[in-house]
Amino acid sequence: MSAEATARLRPTPQAPVREERGRRLRPVEKTAPRRRPKLAYALVALTGALLIGAAQMGLTLATTHDSFVVADLKSQQRSLGLEAQALEEQLAGANSPQSLASKASELGMVVAGTASYLRLSDGAVVGAGIGAEGVSTVNPNGSGAVANSLLDDRAAAAAATTAAEEQPVQAATAEDAVAPPESDTPPALTDGLPTPSTH
Amino acid sequence: MTTRATRGPRRRTVVALAVVFAVLAAFVVRLVDIQVVSADDHVSDSLEVGNLGTTTAIAGNRGSIVDADGTVLAASTLVYDVQLSPSLIAVVDENEKSPPSYLWTEASDKIAAVIGTTGEQLRADVAANLEENPESQYLFLKSGLNTEQYLQLKELKDEGLAYLAMKSRSVRVYPNGAVAGTMVGFLNGAGEGQYGVERMMGECLAPTDGSQTYRTGKDGVVIPGSETTTDAVDGGTVQLTLNSDLNWYLQQMVAEEAQRQGAASATVTVVEVKTGKIRAAAEWPSVDPNNVDGTPSGYWTSQIFSKTFEPGSTFKAVTAATIIDQGVADWSTGVTAESREFFPNGAEINDPFSHPQYSYTLAGALIDSSNVALSKYGEMVAPEVRHDYLAKFGVGQKTPIGLYGEEPGTLHPASEWDNQSLYTTTFGQHFTITAAQLASAYQTFANDGERIDLSLIESCTQADGTVVEADAPEHEQVVSESTAAQVQRMLENVAVQGGLSERIEVPGYRIATKTGTAQTPDGHGGYKSGIFDVSIVGYAPAEDPEYVVVVTMDEPTKLRTSAATATAFQKAMTQVLKTYRVKPSTEPMDELLPKFK
Numbered sequence: 001m002s003a004e005a006t007a008r009l010r011p012t013p014q015a016p017v018r019e020e021r022g023r024r025l026r027p028v029e030k031t032a033p034r035r036r037p038k039l040a041y042a043l044v045a046l047t048g049a050l051l052i053g054a055a056q057m058g059l060t061l062a063t064t065h066d067s068f069v070v071a072d073l074k075s076q077q078r079s080l081g082l083e084a085q086a087l088e089e090q091l092a093g094a095n096s097p098q099s100l101a102s103k104a105s106e107l108g109m110v111v112a113g114t115a116s117y118l119r120l121s122d123g124a125v126v127g128a129g130i131g132a133e134g135v136s137t138v139n140p141n142g143s144g145a146v147a148n149s150l151l152d153d154r155a156a157a158a159a160a161t162t163a164a165e166e167q168p169v170q171a172a173t174a175e176d177a178v179a180p181p182e183s184d185t186p187p188a189l190t191d192g193l194p195t196p197s198t199h
Numbered sequence: 200m201t202t203r204a205t206r207g208p209r210r211r212t213v214v215a216l217a218v219v220f221a222v223l224a225a226f227v228v229r230l231v232d233i234q235v236v237s238a239d240d241h242v243s244d245s246l247e248v249g250n251l252g253t254t255t256a257i258a259g260n261r262g263s264i265v266d267a268d269g270t271v272l273a274a275s276t277l278v279y280d281v282q283l284s285p286s287l288i289a290v291v292d293e294n295e296k297s298p299p300s301y302l303w304t305e306a307s308d309k310i311a312a313v314i315g316t317t318g319e320q321l322r323a324d325v326a327a328n329l330e331e332n333p334e335s336q337y338l339f340l341k342s343g344l345n346t347e348q349y350l351q352l353k354e355l356k357d358e359g360l361a362y363l364a365m366k367s368r369s370v371r372v373y374p375n376g377a378v379a380g381t382m383v384g385f386l387n388g389a390g391e392g393q394y395g396v397e398r399m400m401g402e403c404l405a406p407t408d409g410s411q412t413y414r415t416g417k418d419g420v421v422i423p424g425s426e427t428t429t430d431a432v433d434g435g436t437v438q439l440t441l442n443s444d445l446n447w448y449l450q451q452m453v454a455e456e457a458q459r460q461g462a463a464s465a466t467v468t469v470v471e472v473k474t475g476k477i478r479a480a481a482e483w484p485s486v487d488p489n490n491v492d493g494t495p496s497g498y499w500t501s502q503i504f505s506k507t508f509e510p511g512s513t514f515k516a517v518t519a520a521t522i523i524d525q526g527v528a529d530w531s532t533g534v535t536a537e538s539r540e541f542f543p544n545g546a547e548i549n550d551p552f553s554h555p556q557y558s559y560t561l562a563g564a565l566i567d568s569s570n571v572a573l574s575k576y577g578e579m580v581a582p583e584v585r586h587d588y589l590a591k592f593g594v595g596q597k598t599p600i601g602l603y604g605e606e607p608g609t610l611h612p613a614s615e616w617d618n619q620s621l622y623t624t625t626f627g628q629h630f631t632i633t634a635a636q637l638a639s640a641y642q643t644f645a646n647d648g649e650r651i652d653l654s655l656i657e658s659c660t661q662a663d664g665t666v667v668e669a670d671a672p673e674h675e676q677v678v679s680e681s682t683a684a685q686v687q688r689m690l691e692n693v694a695v696q697g698g699l700s701e702r703i704e705v706p707g708y709r710i711a712t713k714t715g716t717a718q719t720p721d722g723h724g725g726y727k728s729g730i731f732d733v734s735i736v737g738y739a740p741a742e743d744p745e746y747v748v749v750v751t752m753d754e755p756t757k758l759r760t761s762a763a764t765a766t767a768f769q770k771a772m773t774q775v776l777k778t779y780r781v782k783p784s785t786e787p788m789d790e791l792l793p794k795f796k
Contacts, residue, residue, distance in 0.1 A: 063423040063424075064423060066423070067422075067423045082346055082349070082350055083350070085276065085277065085346045086345070086346035086347040086350060088276075089276065089345050089346055089347065090347075092276075092372055092374045093374055093376070095374065096374055096375040096376060096378070096447075097375065097378060097443065097444050097447035097448075098375070098376060098378070098447065101447070101451070111448065111774075113706065113773055114705055114706045114707050114708070114773050114776065114777065114783075115776075115777045115780075116707065116783070117780075117782070117783065126707075126782065126783045126785065127706070127707035127708075127783035128706030128707035128783070129707075130706055137452065137770050137773075137774075138448065138451045138452045138455060138770075139455065140451060142455060143454075143455070143458055144451055144452075144453075144454030144455035144457075144458060144483070145451065145454075146376065146377050146378060146447055146450045146451050146454070146485070147376055147377040147380075147485070147487040147490070147493065147494075148375065148376025148377060148378075148487060148489065149376060149487050149489040149490035149493060150372070150373070150374065150376060150489055151376070
């Protein structure tokens with residue numbers, strides 16, 4: 001025990017007086033008056049209870065509200081996902097080499113022979129150094145075309161859509177419809193080589 | 200100030216408070232235990248015992264298959280089957296509280312436009328269905344609608360046409376169609392891998408389904424806190440070593456060439472010399488996994504891995520490597536050969552062309568592809584030794600790729616070789632191989648005698664992003680580097696001095712090749728006459744080989760010899776070198792080897 005603590009325990013000068021007073025017993029004259037309950041305590045307790053109730057209701061409201069928001073967002077996410085899926089489906093097959101090669105070939109592009117390389121350090125041509133012959137080594141629209149039933153489906157779908165859209169004005173476009181969509185002979189060039197429009 | 204009078208009540212208050220707090224603490228502990236610590240147990244308990252809530256399965260997606268550049272070759276997507284409830288139509292139309300936007304007469308036209316039929320037809324179908332059963336709740340309309348069509352129907356349904364119902368179902372889509380179709384493979388009706396990588400890598404691709412349990416309020420909104428979700432784990436993504444663009448070109452090219460030569464079928468295989476990775480496996484005909492039934496069932500499997508044939512002259516290089524590696528010969532060792540010779544044991548060997556007696560070098564025998572000369576070179580080592588070298592070059596063993604239905608080919612033990620096959624085995628007969636094994640054998644030559652096992656799978660990327668690389672391929676030094684160097688030099692001379700030299704030339708590059716012509720079994724123990732399975736194998740650039748290309752063609756009818764494959768090989772090699780930006784040859788070739796002594 002520290003010195004301070006010991007000092008604290010030592011009887012204070014008033015102690016004898018207090019003991020003397022405590023020893024003096026006398027009969028109780030009447031019951032101690034009942035203390036008036038303090039209004040403040042009741043108020044505090046009540047307000048507390050109300051506050052807790054209110055807070056809980058607020059929280060419940062918030063979670064319920066959130067639940068609706070979540071449901072909303074989820075359905076939004078789902079519909080956006082579906083939209084993305086629909087767009088991806090439009091791409092499926094269109095980005096396949098079959099489709100690209102066939103389109104490129106329609107534009108008059110060819111798969112050429114060997115490549116030559118230019119060495120930057122001395123400008124030398126490495127390789128055979130012969131130009132492309134302008135004849136493709138393969139014909140993507142020919143009999144050897146690699147199968148892709150996705151493209152057939154797309155073509156059928158596109159044809160159906162076009163037919164549906166053109167139905168009202170069929171009479172006017174009948175001649176166009178009769179012409180085969182893909183011609184084997186390239187169109188005649190009148191204004192020089194056509195150039196693709198780029199951004 | 201503490202007095203004796205005040206001490207008593209205060210102590211009581213303290214004790215009372217302590218008791219209150221102790222009880223409160225007990226409640227708090229229990230509350231935390233119920234709500235936090237073992238909440239999951241209680242929830243699952245309540246669901247099991249009380250049968251509360253709804254459990255729905257969350258389907259995971261089967262993983263994708265991509266090529267070496269990440270181009271998607273196989274992916275899963277959803278399609279929709281649409282049906283309607285005929286008896287509900289009248290109920291919906293007569294609903295005065297919330298009438299539908301369109302009555303059936305108008306709605307049927309709109310629905311018909313989406314599913315590709317006519318309004319009259321649809322109305323007739325529904326009328327017929329109702330006549331059969333006025334209470335009918337089910338009329339199947341169309342299966343396999345795409346998302347766009349589904350969204351159109353969903354819009355109609357949202358406008359009050361409650362009798363429509365669309366169910367989704369997962370299907371597999373192969374965006375590139377038949378490109379590497381036999382390698383990618385396809386699924387069976389139950390959605391399990393049936394062939395190809397789809398089957399081989401089923402474990403990586405398969406998803407793990409999850410589940411969701413929840414309770415809903417009257418309006419279908421999930422009651423907060425009632426959800427327990429086990430997430431589905433999507434299948435992993437398998438990356439192949441293939442290059443789909445190159446594969447497309449080769450398939451397109453070989454289909455044209457095969458048709459030009461009137462062949463029954465044809466393949467091109469491309470293997471990277473320094474890694475053993477298969478960069479292209481092109482076949483014609485090839486299955487389109489989107490429409491498996493559109494291809495005859497005989498071509499549902501890979502011809503490259505499952506069709507065996509006697510290689511013929513392409514394996515003369517193996518005989519040459521055997522005797523050089525055994526130290527009994529080099530490229531200049533000479534033998535004399537006539538175009539037809541009878542051997543002491545009674546065997547009769549013919550050359551494909553008639554010629555006077557030549558005094559061949561080994562290089563010359565390969566350039567002219569003389570069967571008689573190779574028979575004599577083969578005699579220089581014991582048959583068992585030749586058998587063992589054939590086995591070391593992979594004959595009779597499946598490649599380690601593990602494709603379902605792969606054939607190992609046949610290699611009979613040397614003790615079972617008869618008088619004739621004792622010699623024919625020197626020039627690629629009496630044993631069978633696949634195109635993949637042929638590519639592997641020439642990869643060995645091109646890689647200085649070291650075989651690197653073929654591989655098709657690059658890696659499996661799991662849904663959480665963990666990349667599991669395929670096992671590293673095994674390396675084996677099959678013949679010594681010096682042996683390989685001599686064989687390489689001879690093969691380049693075959694390309695330059697052989698009969699097809701002009702037709703297989705790739706401008707700017709030095710190449711090495713060997714052709715092979717195999718008789719095809721007629722199914723009755725003999726051979727078909729006048730019709731062959733032909734092949735050509737080669738690699739480039741000769742001075743530092745990078746790619747092996749094998750072209751096979753079955754039973755061409757225009758040019759019936761291996762010459763039929765020349766154009767296809769030239770185009771294939773050109774495209775491979777261009778695709779991979781291989782540096783053109785700058786070192787000139789060593790001086791030509793003399794054919795004759």
